[in-house]
Amino acid sequence: MMRLLFLLGALVAMLFAASLAIGPAEATFAKSLSSLLTDDGTPFTLVMREIRLPRALLAVMIGASLGLAGAAMQGYLRNPLAEPGLIGVSSSAALGAVLSLQTGFAAAFALALPLSALAAALVGVLLVLLLAGPRGASMTLILAGIAISAMAGALISLVLNLSPNPYAANEIVFWMMGSLADRSMLHVILALPVMALGWVLLGTLGRGLDALTLGEDAASSMGINLSRLRLALVVGVSCVVGAGTAVAGAIGFVGLVVPHILRPFVGGRPSRLLWASALGGAALVLAADIAVRLIMPDRDLKLGVVMALIGAPLFLHLIFKTRKELS
């Protein structure tokens, strides 16, 4: 376990460094690093500190959040198909963000934007739990997710088209597929408080999720407070997904792919999978963000494109595996 965490940590560190080194402004890696750490008076320091650093930081924060949220939801629902993007939590959060931006509420006070996204994500999570029932059977879970995603997506489209701003109508792609381009340290600071709260809440779930492996009755009899667990899960997932979506749009499949890949390496234990997925998610989003900058440096290729290319085939594979249960 320690070895796995160390390896994943090293991977994240390497990808973080690579992310700092990639961009339209040409420079050697050494120069990038030195401009970042010391203000050498050239515009390159500005590039490093205000453009590349926030981008890399957001990739780590959002990737860790999505991996963590996916592992937590799967552990609670005992279903490997549960993840915030697939079951509509990310789209709900995006709807909250879009509404608060278009109505001007986002400008009302400092954290208005991520809190709006959080509130909308809460509604999404609660709806899913309501629709899917306590033992989250795959069929009802996926159907609930389709319904909520469709509804949220349609409402986002409606709000953007009603906007007085002529650019807004074209931005549904950003909201539904996600992008880290042109973000600043302001976005990092905006997302961090709510996200950190979510990390703390989700971090407390390890023991409970381990016990839930044996079912709700057994877990309850082992002293796990299931309603407190559920509350921490709901609020925690809403926090991390809300804050991340508010600044970068809805990024899907991370919470599906990462726990699935890492589960065998942690011996199936949900508590260990939480930490591993956080690191794995950070690595995945960093890698995807590097890929979009290498594949199409001039255009803003959305992160969701890379995620879908990785995630959709895996999703299909998972469905085939659980086909028996689905019928």
Next chain:
Amino acid sequence: MSTLLSLDGLTALRGECPVVDNVSVSIGAGECVGLIGPNGAGKTTLMRAALGLLPAKGASSLTALSPSERARAVAWLPQARDIAWPMTVETVVALGRIPHLPRGTKLRTEDQAAVDAALAEMDLTDFADRLANQLSGGEQARVLIARALAQQTPLLMVDEPIAGLDPAHQIGTMESFAALAAEGKSVIVSLHDLGLAARHCTRILMLSQGRLIADGSPAEVLTPERLNTVFGIRVFYENTAQGPIFQPTEVTR
């Protein structure tokens, strides 16, 4: 002699209908209690109500405890044999130590010792590194019993643990429970095999339609009249050199 479980007028309702009807019983240490009754008699509901897993009227000494105290006082093995994730047998059994771990999930020496003992008791030491959800149903059942054993509680409540096990392991499991009782712990096990109950249990509780209609040693409880009224069967019951032989022979209604 300490009382490990005390129920007083426990009643669990489903709508208007009492599934468990005014049950009062007291269980001390060193008892191997067989909970028997026909299908739908309320055996599972009684145990779950006693544990506080569903709302009930009346008193249960277990629900008076805090959840963490309760987890160290009683281990509950439900009928549904869920193992949600691909874990090794040893990992599953180690889950039983969760109530004893202060924070986090790392096992200490005493925890590892408890796990090893449980594995040995259920004849699973060779299976320790195999994936639990790739085992047969009967083997999985033994893994889950081992988990309950690893919890090392004074009281063990087990819901139909031997269904689907082969005869050797059926007898072996009941012998483990009897051995626990001999050590001073108590086990409440619900089961349909009246013969095994007669041979291994020190005390029998017979439920019918939610009511506790008999409470005593196997010989006292398993009378032909009761077996006819409650179960609708005729039995061959005799004490032999190999111990009590109990075999249902025919249906009476």
Next chain:
Amino acid sequence: MRLSKLISAAALVLVTGAAAYGETPQKVVSMNVCTDQLAMLLAGEGQLHSLSALAVDPRISGMVEEARAFHINSARAEEIYLMKPDLVLAGTYTARASVEMLERLGLRVVRFAPANSLADVPLRLREMGAVLGREARAAELVAAFEAGLARLKANAPEQRPRALSYAANGYTSGAHTLPDEMIVAAGFINVASEFGIDYGGRMPLELLAMSAPDLVISSTPYAGASRAEEVPQHPVVRAVTGGGPPVSMVSRDWSCGTPLVLRAIDELAAKRKALFR
């Protein structure tokens, strides 16, 4: 560049020729904000009937007050046809379907290309004058424009500061565009053409930071919010301009090739003198 000038000249000849054969139009409808303004500048009394909706949008149109005197159309074929105009003015990029529909219905439609340089302004004025039968008025305006331009050229500084237009989505105007020539006429060097950007293109934030312009020219954001408009609001943009926000130039005088561009160039030149003594 040269090719477009050839085309413009050819169009002028054709249009003048066509006008010579037709009578002066009495009921003119315009579907495009640039032809709206040109028509308003040149049309005779009662000649112009209707303008497009953008003519009264203070962000895009430089002649909002004057435009209120006319009917407003939504640039849709059905509405315009029912007005029964004898001449319809459209831009070459106005919705093809609507324009072609009007032509199929038998109306006379004249298309005007957008202006890509300061030299296109007198050209468009003359084209519009020919079409409306108001050549004399056109000649007056051309003379005034060229005088204004000459005055500006005379005031050009020896040391030119560096400026960059940066709009939503990081869009900038490079060489061979009207904004480029306007920036140069106001006494700046256009940083975008320094970077080899021809026509309009996207400039990544990083390159903006590295180019260290003295002035960034943007436009006032629309109501509502959009991610596209967050790009020119990025902290980096403020940082390169030494802490102040980019200059907000309302789009109205920058979008069409009318003599009103002089107003915009004058504003920009005044800004230059105020900031860079």
